[in-house]
Amino acid sequence: MKIKAIEMYGYKLSYAHGEYVMSGGRAATHQDSTLVRIITDSGLEGWGETATLSGTYLPTFCGSTRASIEELAPALIGEDPRNINHINRLMNGRLLGQYNAKSAIDTACWDIFGRSVGLPISTLLGGVQQEQFPLYEAVPLASPDAMAEYVTSRGAAGVRRFQLKVGNDPHEDAERVREVMNAAEEDMIVIADSNGGWSLQSGIIAVRLMDDLDIYVEQPCRETADCAIVKSMTHLPLVMDESVVTSADLYRAKYEAKAGSINIKLGRVGGITGAVRMRDQAQDLGIDFCIEDMWGGDVISAAVAHVAASSSPESLMHASFFNDWTNEHVAGYQPRSLNGMGSAPTGPGLGIEVDLSVLGEPLASFR
Structure with a gap:
């Protein structure tokens, strides 16, 4: 099994209780979230997500996350997503740190691994x-x-x-x-x-x-x-x-x-x-x-x-x-x-199904 394509999507996640306020004036009604879709040559696909609390919570922000995914994704085309330690080694060899971006890719690989063997990630x-x-x-x-x-x-x-x-x-x-x-x-x-x-x-x-x-x-x-x-x-x-x-x-x-x-x-x-x-x-x-x-x-x-x-x-x-x-x-x-x-979903992989129709066109696609 090989990675044929990686797509990146973005959407806004609004806080259900109005405004989310932390110390130092850090407050927001919504945050930007980034989804990664990994598509394989076998037809299986996996999803990962990553989000930040603006740019003042940790040394990362939405822009750096998406730029990092754009840097990482091309290096993973043609690799086996089930070989997750190797995928992480490749990502670490490409970029130092940037764990927020790597998180979405890592999760999508675990989703594919679970789906490939018919078992939940847990x-x-x-x-x-x-x-x-x-x-x-x-x-x-x-x-x-x-x-x-x-x-x-x-x-x-x-x-x-x-x-x-x-x-x-x-x-x-x-x-x-x-x-x-x-x-x-x-x-x-x-x-x-x-x-x-x-x-x-x-x-x-x-x-x-x-x-x-x-x-x-x-x-x-x-x-x-x-x-x-x-x-x-x-x-x-x-x-x-x-x-x-x-x-x-x-x-x-x-x-x-x-x-x-x-x-x-x-x-x-x-x-x-x-x-x-x-x-x-x-x-x-x-x-x-x-x-x-x-x-x-x-x-x-x-x-x-x-x-x-x-x-x-x-x-x-x-x-x-x-x-x-x-x-x-x-x-x-x-x-x-x-x-x-x-409780954890019981279906294979993440055990959930992402609805592409609510996402619109990808922000970027790598093949």
Whole structure:
């Protein structure tokens, strides 16, 4: 089997709850998403998706992602998409980093691999370890009352895991978190996520103001070294995210920052292959993790579902289905959450079918 063509599509994913707001004035009503379609000479095809939170979340943005795909795709024509390690080796030999672009291609190759053998990706990853797994939702940065109301409303829909967006003034952030905790039910897990928005001093102030609360603190500062200093000032458990890209970063997260859990985003580590590698390392290190991505729709949600379902239940904190957060659906709003829980599709490959009619013409095509 050989790759005959690669097509790239773009579409906008609007936030289902109005405006998505993070620290430092980062706010948007929608984000651009990029889909990759790999077509083989056997007639099989696979899909991958990648999206960013503008250009200030990680050192990537929609334009760089699409330019990177244009650079990578021609080098893959004629290759066997099922030889995924070789595909990743070719991509890494072509471009340093650019994991967000590589993620979409990697996922599409896994989709083809699964379809070629008639098995879901979760089976190829070692099998489903949990038929259902908890999902979390992010709470956009807003007034304390509005954030508490969001948690109450989504809690009524069955969601039990929440990631509160903080990272501005530490005193105001502490007020937001306390208001949410007053409204939260006993079985809810709450994470205060700065997205690296606090300075070192602000992070120290914030955790000291919240040290008595039953919460997690996520990525208080941009650099792991600063997060380690903040962690030394608090008893609150630490979650690391944006600064963990490589295996070396993962070790630093545990042994330097004293983090007990990490967020693994497919687009940050190069797709399903990179996410599974880091997940397995985290399991071996006794680190809990969340499986998710930066943004996305049905295709990203399906990829996340397969990695999450094949993860150890003792290590997986939760996952995200971004197609619950967004309005547009290219695969019939599949996979679908139920009462705050997710599950992996059971069909071959990703287990979903992308509707070409909703996408229009490709942005670029390579043959």
